[in-house]
Amino acid sequence: MKKINVVAAIIQCGEEILCVRRGPSKFNYISERYEFPGGKIEVDETKDNAIIREIKEELHLDIHGPTYFNTVDHQYPDFQITMHSFICLIDHKNITLTEHIDQQWLKIDELNNLDWAAADIPIVQKLQAEYIKG
């Protein structure tokens, strides 16, 4: 089974978090689902550099000092994913979608309203658990 290593950015502006929607995919279980922007880690690349590169490519946004949040291992029908997420704070919402088909800026307690890729659900749950704890 193919294994992929992915980084994903939880981009936070004030109280809101950026959620982006993938376009159509040959895999129906990720097609048009919401996710956190990011992508595959390249050979010999650090996770930090991968997230900075992916966010620049996908959103034309520069992020500084991503902070590690969690790692999710998830088995999809056709591949296994290990996804490392990072919190990235920004002070404006000026982004350009180059690959995704929608963006939504939601408060943590609104994140459930979206149809997430399954691998993202543990990230959403951890964000909500920590938010409730304060």
Ligand SMILES: Nc1nc2c([nH]c(=O)n2[C@H]2C[C@H](O)[C@@H](COP(=O)(O)OP(=O)(O)OP(=O)(O)O)O2)c(=O)[nH]1
């Ligand atoms: N970026 C990202 N990918 C996710 C998330 N959740 C999730 O299941 N995935 C899956 C979807 C894809 O199969 C894979 C990441 O692929 P990608 O297409 O975003 O990565 P990439 O830009 O480096 O890939 P490529 O098009 O260059 O091949 O991980 C998520 O929150 N963010």
